[in-house]
Amino acid sequence: MFFYYLDMGWRSIRKTPVLSALMVLAISIGIGITITSLNIYQVMAFNPAAERSDQLHAVQLWSQGPDTWDDYSTIITYQDAMHLRTGAIPRAQAAMFRTGQAIQSDNPDVLPELRSVRVTDSGFFSLFSVPFLHGGAWTEVVDQQPAYEIVIGKAVSQKYFGKVNSVGEVLYLNRKPYQVVGVIDDWNPSPKYYDPTNGSFNDAESLFVPFSLAPVEEFAVWGNTNGWQFEPMVTYGDRLVSEKSWVLFWADLADEQAREDYRAWIQSYIEQQQEMGRFTDTAKADVQLADVAKWLEVNKVLRKDNKILVALSALFLCVCLVNILGLLLTKFLKRAPEVGVRRAIGASRRQIFAQHMVEVTLIGLLGGALGLLWAWGLLHVLTERFHMDDALTRLDATLWFITPSIAMGAALLAGLYPAWVICRTQPSVYLKSQ
Amino acid sequence: MRNIKPIISSLLRSKSGPVLLLTQIVLSVAIVANASFIISERLALIDRPSGIAEAQVLSFRVYNFDPAMDLRKQNQQDQLILRDLPGVIAATSTNMVPLSGSGWGDRYVDGPDPETAKSLPGFSFYMGNEHMLNTFGVKLVEGRNFYPEEIKMGPAAKSQTALITKSIAEAHWGDESPLGKVVYQQDIAITIVGVIERLQGAWVDSSNFEYSVIQAVDFGGAMSSTTYLVRAKPQDIAQLKLDIPKALHLENPNRVIDEFYTVAEHRGHSYSNHELMAALLSVMIVLLLLITSLGLTGMVMFNIQRRTKQIGTRRALGARKADIVWYFLTENYVICAAGAVIGVVAASQLGQQLMNHYSLPQLAWQYPAVTVLGLFVVTTLAVILPARRAADIPPSLATRSV
Amino acid sequence: MLSMKNISKVYQSELVETHALREFNLQVSEGEFVVVTGPSGSGKTTFLNVAGLLEGFSQGEYLLDGVDVSSVSDNESARIRNEKIGFIFQGFNLIPDLNLAENIEVPLRYRGFDSKERKRRVEQALEQVGLASRLKHLPPQLSGGQQQRVAIARALAGEPRFLLADEPTGNLDSLMARQVMELLENINQAGTTIIMVTHDPELARRAQRNVQIVDGQVCDFTSYQKSRSTTSTTAEPA
Known part of the structure; x- marks a missing residue:
């Protein structure tokens, strides 16, 4: 019977091409707009830490003076980071910031290039489940005693050494030799949750060097440096002892107990620092442990605009729905005489209802397919025209399922009333008059 | 009906x-x-107008990775090279690029005593030399540009001069002329020598976007990476993008020169x-x-x-x-x-x-x-x-x- | 076969109450060919709608093929229409977008026959009405008489126990009307009970049995004659 309904539906669509085209167009435009904004929303709202989301915590400290900043800063001072690094409670932890270095190898054919480099601790790789292909992170000893060791990405390895396994090779950063200790697979979490400052959807770095090298190499900070009091930084040493925030700190805390213990440990540190004249905003000086979901929120990874867009496009879809509802009603009522005949011949209400719902679903499906096309085109135009990050305009895989579902769902919703009206047609009314 | x-x-x-x-x-x-x-x-x-000759101002970054290099001297040298290039109207090093989404922000107070002094509105904090005004193409409505001898080599110098936008002056002093006023960053005294009609900052969504200050500091060479601004006719910019790396590499090859964007392009990005x-x-x-x-x-x-x-x-x-x-x-x-x-x-x-x-x-x-x-x-x-x-x-x- | 006892049907609107059928009684036996006549507005169509389970009724008892259908559900009445009743209308009521075969197939679809069985029945039905070669034509391409024959084929395809015909020749010229009438008579001879509503006195005369409806009630022939002589109804002469 289903195929019969499908056949009837398809004929009916072809019978009134203009009206059908209107409906398909209306659905597809509604879907196109909704999917476009939903796609951007979904990509932005994605939590790449998945099941680790409530274990990984960014550590935020209220180290500012009174009446300065109204919120916890996302970054902390170097001196605080150095203390947090001595903590024993987290399963893994890492301080980090971004810098840039000129990269060279012994291969004279490859010109030096400036690349972003993540300065961090060995814990980084287990914290964020970075996939190693060869070798591994530098040892924890290096976190204390600086050594010129580096972890690089597969592509960098290919480019500078012509092979994937370059463990043991030497790469030059600002003309200093670093020994490759590990090569990682392509790894690019989106949003770039471990450091969303300066672009939540930027690519992940593919060069990682020990944090312990920072005071030695005086790596420039390619990120935010925030200060709440005037402190001119003339030398790198000034930066290290200043109250300026510029380091991110992450800790892997397994359960609530670990979080409690860790919080207590940091609070005692804050008290000790207050005796030395720091953390002067005594009323508020505290620690905040932001898990990944909270962290993405704190960093406003999901923009306000996106929520507005999603809300407006949902309303837009409603308009399309009402529109289609009207058109369907029009179309079905026009067919009332035929339905009268079918009812007389022995079709039950359910059969008439089913027939019309199948037709509506067909329209929804066509609209959904066209809508996906619109969305794809629109996202494409957005990438081209507004230089949006590629990550934002790639059609999310789940949407290939969601779109037809929304389209058919919308169509079914719009078709419910017209199909109900038509299936309740009183057959005798239409049989006499023709 | x-x-x-x-x-x-x-x-x-x-x-x-x-x-x-x-x-x-x-x-x-x-x-x-x-x-x-x-x-x-x-x-x-x-x-909103930025006050800047956006299409004429080209920004780029020079990253020096030669450990032996004297960054300060190199900066002075590089600026001279840039100004000599054909087509260049003006050039300066800077600590930030307008409308780029990345920059410096700060705040002045109007007296030496932190207890009694009132705060001026927060502003975008440009550090530049006597060439910056002309490089931006902004209009000076009162006072004068910096004298070359006023330019300090770092932001910590005790006595400095600054140009501020009219918007800041009006917000703090109303109709009163800000010329000659002395403002403070902690114990550093800064004399206001000129008023700029309009100059926007780096962050288009900041509430302080219209408030900007240029302080007489040549920030170039403070770090291994220095940003430069060059002003030229729009039709010369394409050629300059080629000429600049050539000229600077000739001077010293151990650097990466990239991120060429006009302020107009930054505007496009930022908005x-x-x-x-x-x-x-x-x-x-x-x-x-x-x-x-x-x-x-x-x-x-x-x-x-x-x-x-x-x-x-x-x-x-x-x-x-x-x-x-x-x-x-x-x-x-x-x-x-x-x-x-x-x-x-x-x-x-x-x-x-x-x-x-x-x-x-x-x-x-x-x-x-x-x-x-x-x-x-x-x-x-x-x-x-x-x-x-x-x-x-x-x-x-x-x-x-x- | 069909037995109506004291059937009443009242149409209720805001202002008026119309008694379309009152205390209506009719018995039809298997194999009969009954012609129903009566003035317009007398309740002929209402009778047909009630008989065909297209409408319910307010009071009374209706046995169809021995089954009490007084209070069957909508679903059940659809099934009975599909399996036991064939309809033939004045306006043919073919679905214009479906070709002949597809039109005839409609009731078979609803009954859930497989395609082989449908094909067999469609061919047989078209054969019966003498249109076997026109399977793929669309209704508007046919003459009125041909269309009505298709409609009859559609009614026959379900092999119903009886046919309900509402002015089947009303839209046809006399030659075609006679052909359709002959066809119906043949079908009746083959064993199908037929109830036909008509205005046409000539057709009425050809029937075995003639029932008249006046003001929603059955008048048997004699009582009708009497009432006619006393009052002057506007009914066509029998």
Whole structure:
């Protein structure tokens, strides 16, 4: 019977091409707009830490003076980071910031290039489940005693050494030799949750060097440096002892107990620092442990605009729905005489209802397919025209399922009333008059 | 409009059709009013002039990785090289690029005693030499540019000079001239020597975007990476992008020179989110009106088919073609008017929600008003086309039974 | 076969109450060919709608094929229409977008026959009405008489126990009308009970049994004659 309904539906669509085209167009435009904004929303709202989301915590400290900043800063001072690094409670932890270095190898054919480099601790790789292909992170000893060791990405390895396994090779950063200790697979979490400052959807770095090298190499900070009091930084040493925030700190805390213990440990540190004249905003000086979901929120990874867009496009879809509802009603009522005949011949209400719902679903499906096309085109135009990050305009895989579902769902919703009206047609009314 | 009463009662009798149309109009008014309000707000943001000769100012970054290099000296040398290049009108090193989304911010107080001094508004903190003013192409409305001998080599020097924008001066001193005033960063005294008509900062969404200061500090060479600004005629910029790395590499090859963008390009980047929003919402409005009017046309066409005989009878009874068209138009206007009233309420409700949840400003009344007006025009078009066809129904139809 | 006892049908609107059938009684036996006549507005069509389970009724008892159908559900009445009743209408009521075969197939679809069985029945039905070669034509391409024959084929395809015909020749010229009438008579001879509503006195005369409806009630021939002589109804002469 289903195929019969499908056949009837398809004929009916072809019978009134203009009206059908209107409906398909209306659905597809509604879907196109909704999917476009939903796609951007979904990509932005994605939590790449998945099941680790409530274990990984960014550590935020209220180290500012009174009446300065109204919120916890996302970054902390170097001196605080150095203390947090001595903590024993987290399963893994890492301080980090971004810098840039000129990269060279012994291969004279490859010109030096400036690349972003993540300065961090060995814990980084287990914290964020970075996939190693060869070798591994530098040892924890290096976190204390600086050594010129580096972890690089597969592509960098290919480019500078012509092979994937370059463990043991030497790469030059600002003309200093670093020994490759590990090569990682392509790894690019989106949003770039471990450091969303300066672009939540930027690519992940593919060069990682020990944090312990920072005071030695005086790596420039390619990120935010925030200060709440005037402190001119003339030398790198000034930066290290200043109250300026510029380091991110992450800790892997397994359960609530670990979080409690860790919080207590940091609070005692804050008290000790207050005796030395720091953390002067005594009323508020505290620690905040932001898990990944909270962290993405704190960093406003999901923009306000996106929520507005999603809300407006949902309303837009409603308009399309009402529109289609009207058109369907029009179309079905026009067919009332035929339905009268079918009812007389022995079709039950359910059969008439089913027939019309199948037709509506067909329209929804066509609209959904066209809508996906619109969305794809629109996202494409957005990438081209507004230089949006590629990550934002790639059609999310789940949407290939969601779109037809929304389209058919919308169509079914719009078709419910017209199909109900038509299936309740009183057959005798239409049989006499023709 | 004389037969408005029978139209209303006939509308009230046939429930679903008019209700659907009404719903659609209400939603359309709510969406279009709010969307167009957001659009105009964003366009106003984008339209703010930066005060800078945007298309003429090219920024780029030089990253020096030669450990043996004296960065300060190299910076001085590099600036001389840049100024000598053909086509270059002015050049300077800088700590930040306007409208780039990355920069420095700071705040002055108006006295040496932190207890009593009042704070000036927060501002974008440019550090540059006597060439910066001309490189930006900003207009000095009062006072003078820096003298070369005033330029300090770092921000910690005890006594400095600065140029501030008129917006800061007016915010703090009102009509009083800020020239000669001394402001403070902790224990550093800064004398204001000039007032710039307009200069925007780095962050387009900052509330302090219009407040900027240029302090007489040559920041170039403070770090291994230095940003430079070069001003040239727009047609020379492409060539300069090639000439600059060549000239600077000739001087010293151990550096990476990249990130060439004009301020106009930075503007495009910085406002792209707002442009995107405006564009998406515009698309939404156009499509919405399109869909609404197409749906309306479809429904009117159906109504006409259903009432063919009735129309024929009316014609036979002496209705003119215009009367038939008017009949359908009046029907539309009745629904539109009802839709408009409810729609305006819905629009302001939606506006209220957006304001509460997403801190948008209060919806201005003009937007729903204009939307309603637009809707009347669009629906008139949507109705007139099929209604004119209805008017062509011959009166003889009334007498035919089938 | 069909037994109606004291059937009443009242149409209720805001202002008026119309008694379309009152205390209506009719018995039809298997194999009969009954012609129903009566003035317009007398309740002929209402009778047909009630008999065909297209409408319910307010009071009374209706046995169809021995089954009480007074209060069957909508679903059940659809099934009975599909399996036991064939309809033939004045306006043919073919679905214009479906070709002949597809039109005839419609009731078979709803009954859930497989395609082989449908094909067999469609061919057989078209054969019966003498249109076997026109399977793929669309209704508007045929003459009125041909269309009505298709409609009859559609009614026959379900192999119903009886046919309900509402002015089947009303839209046809006399030659075609006679052909259709002959066809119906053949079908009746083959065993199908037929109830036909008509205005046409000539057709009425050809029937085995003639039933008249006046003001929603059955008048048997004699009582009708009497009432006619006393009051002057506007009914066509029998």
